[in-house]
Amino acid sequence: MTEYAIKQLLAGVAVLFVVVTATFFLIQAAPGRLSILADPTLDPSVAAAIERRLGLDQPVAVQYVRWMSNIAQGDLGRSLVFNRPVMQMIVERLPATLLLGFTALLITVLVGIPSGIVAARWPNSLLDQALSFASILGLATPNFWLGILLIILFSVQLGWLPGAGMQTIGQPFSVLDRLSYLVLPAVVLATSTTAELMRYTRSSWLEAINQDFVRTARSKGLVESRVHGKHIMKNALIPVLTILGLTLPRLVGGAAIIESLFSWPGIGSMAVNAAIGRDTPLILGTTIFVAVAVIVSNLLIDLLYGAIDPRIRFD
Amino acid sequence: MVRRFSHLLAALAVTFALSGAWAQNLDAPRGGVVQIPLATTPGSLMPILPSELASAIINWTMFSPLTAVNPWTNEVEPYLAERYDANEDLTVWTFYLHQGVTWHDGEPLTAEDVKFTFDAIRDPETAATTAPDFRGVVDVEVVDTYTVRVTLEASDGFFADRLSLGGNEIIPKHILEGFDSLYDATEFITRAPIGSGPFKMRNASPGNFYELVANEDFFLGRPFLDGLTFRVVPDGNTRVTQLLTRQLDWVDLEAPQLPSVRNNPNIAVTTFDSLGYQLFAWNLRNPLFQDPRVRIAMTHAVDRRAMANTVSPGLGYVDDVFIPAGVEWVARPDVEYREYDPELALQILAEVGWTPNADGILERDGETFSFYILVDRGDVQREQMGLILQQYFTDIGMDVEYILAERGGRWLEETQQRTFDTRLAAFPLPNLDWAQRLYTCNGPFNSQSYCNEEVDRIFRAVLSTIDREEQSRLLTEVGYVLHADPPNMVLLWRDRMTAHAADVGNIPPNNIKDSMPFSHLLYRQR
């Protein structure tokens, strides 16, 4: 088990190294410079001084070696634009992203799995078809477009929910206030993952129903609800867990657009700004951080498998 | 003779206040908070370090410059300096500070702080944005606690004016002198700045919001508001939505967004001359454009008024004068506007040798008239104007490509290397000094390589006088020269708009950023 975990971790780190290195050179080989240097009214001598200070006047290989040796020591480097440790900036914004991501995940699980089970329980019923149609729509709508529509409806027209931000400034923290800001972005973020999880739950549930041991259980006279409850649940949930593992990086990546639209002060909107502003250490540092977090959480999910189904072995 | 500006300028301000519709309410109610958006997280809360728009906006509410542009009149006024003067040949400038000014932490602000700030700007290691403005500074000297003397190596009639343009706000010596480099003061830069401006930082949440409270001891009087809140809202349309839902109180508005707020009784719109223009620049290193007749012909090929009316309906104007009409003390040169006249354009081009070939493309000596327009991504108006220009030039038989490039990428690279064919850009002329940076042969912003000896000579004369009438006469003269040998095509002198909650008062007719030094006058009706 430990060996398996270490292997997975090492593989993840190796992949990360390759990907991040490739991206580093892709960025540095491109024409143009840092966003703060893109101001045409900035005097060339000042621009040169800034580049000197940031080490951008060094050859790309030198910059890379310096950056990578810092990373190897666990230091994600400093943002070029903000002149701050990348780690510090991530930590500052992590709570917002986690809050949004976990709320979306919660919606995904709470809506996706039950509705998938319901659909599978009564396949081809009107309910199944309605849910299936909803999931198809959910998967096909550009999420920022949905977000804009929801803002116009709930925020501008009805005035029920705030359209952007994370809290009412100047007021002490309250759960209700935070929730009112959280609802719209979390729902939009959860739309496609919920639809996907529902479809997935439905099909793995149907598959489980048709497996031999369920038939056996039925023939032994177990009541239908018990069949559904225990045997199928166990077998259907394993593939569902896999999907959840794959959903995590998507929730963070997809959050980039949603966070920008809703002015949510998380890691995603920071990454968008870093990409546009060409803040290489910030964008790559964020990528590394999120990747490591996902690798670790995937490992935890793998271990959960073992808890659900002891038959699963790790190679 | 010592020239005094403060009285003259004060008198000017009074005249404006009386004559204009922009009278300020100086007896406003106290209390309330106004919420203002920032498009990005401010890169630096240290005003002299290089940064972007968001930093400029927020820093002006927390730090005081020696001089500031009054956003109602666009005139430079004394600010932290109660008054200032210059010697006869404009090489020695003396600033007399307000007495009894304190920093937000209670320490007194003195001439030592001014010297500290100016020396930091002059230090190349600081890479301060305004370092070029201080290149001519020989010495900064503390005369007494409240007097600073700056010695220049050459006459410069605009030295005090430039201090008002941002990036020159005074920073506290007592807090910062302990750091080897200003960049090491990270707490100060990111969340806990100490300034002397009308508002002070109470709670900073980088990437999210900045909560500022009134500085009770502000030297121009306690702000009317109890606080200012800056929220980071990256998306322009979201900002307008936030105004509609009362989460923001004051936003910049683009022309297409006007209908969203127009009939809303809770929102007021302010329109003003931005003193800046959208321009189409030829690269004059390219032989294609070196003959002024070609540039004049291309100007006739574009219906600039129809274009202006499309991209910015009812806002702004087009003319062929290179000084904004908003600078009222400069007499307008009496030059003819180059009307839309494609026939004339073709006729002029034919004189230069460009005639349509069998495919209808202009050709001379077997070479076709081909070029590309480089447009920076992100400005809706420019993106649209680039497309329209392409259409007009194509219509008269030019082979034109439209290239939309990332600002920090190809656009910047080509601008700096001066390799573009033509490009679109916006240029602010908040100060006439900036015109010479754009139009003189060695001007720092002259990436189009425009060079006209006559223009250079006149601008040298402008810089060596502070006599407004003489400056006006010279600038009118330069207008004629620029008209005959156009450096670029004026696409639009921009009028801009802001929209604000109707219960906020003393909103100047200016953009949000340039209004910030006078944010202490903003108030909220009960």
Place this chain on the structure above:
Amino acid sequence: MAVATTTPRRPRGRRTQWQVFLSALYRNKLALFGVVFMITLLLTMAASPWLPIPSPTRINLAATFQPPSAAHWLGTDENGRDVFARLLAGGRVSIAVGFAAALLTVVIGSALGVLAGYFGGLTDRVIMRFTDGLLSVPVFFLLLAVVAIWGSSITVLVVALGFTRWMGPARLIRGEILRFKAMEYATAARALGAGHLRLMVRHLLPQAMPALIVATSIGVGNVMLIEAGLSFLGLGIAPPTPSWGNMLTASQFYMWTAPHLAVYPGVMILLSVMTFNTLGDVLRDALDPRLRSSGS
């Protein structure tokens, strides 16, 4: 597992497979609607040079924001360009980018998947560890960085998407290959002296074709959504090339004066993505009954 003992399925005749597909399509009404929509759209695009449609890029400042008319079937946009023509031209770009990027992901994915599945052992472990590892990386951030810096030409976009989204197909194909490799006829072909390459390309890859087709169909829809999202961030396909994504983004500014400009491209994206997703389901049902009930 049962797979090893089943006899190899005989490749079904083209006609029967086609019939299976049609009947599956007929059962899925949404997919049927989508296919009819897509065929109509593609035919209209193909026929557009002969239709009385103005140029999609022709600017006319005298006719901006026109309502629908005989000359402009869906009216005109902020530059007086014909909206209907732009929808067609933009659709051509969006769908082409979708297909190109989806194909590229499938090509990369199947190359790696086949290699991993066929050789097994260390090759398999290295490739699959790499694939799994990449699935943990928020590649969207890297995509943003590359596109923001290199500009989002169609080529950059397709290549960047192709290289960041091939992991799903790779896993899928590997699974298929493993299944077929175990079958007797593959062993037989090997015994008859077929080389590695020949065996992979001629015998194993065709077996995985149904899965590839399904993956491509769903991939097209996903890429279209990503293109729209990038446009919203200002990083999508750059004008003057129209795409549904950049049309949708440009229309945000005119939300209050001309909301319909946002509706057209939005609905087109929605319908197209829906079509490719449901088509993927139908293809799965028709081409490979064994895949029927599992997710993508």
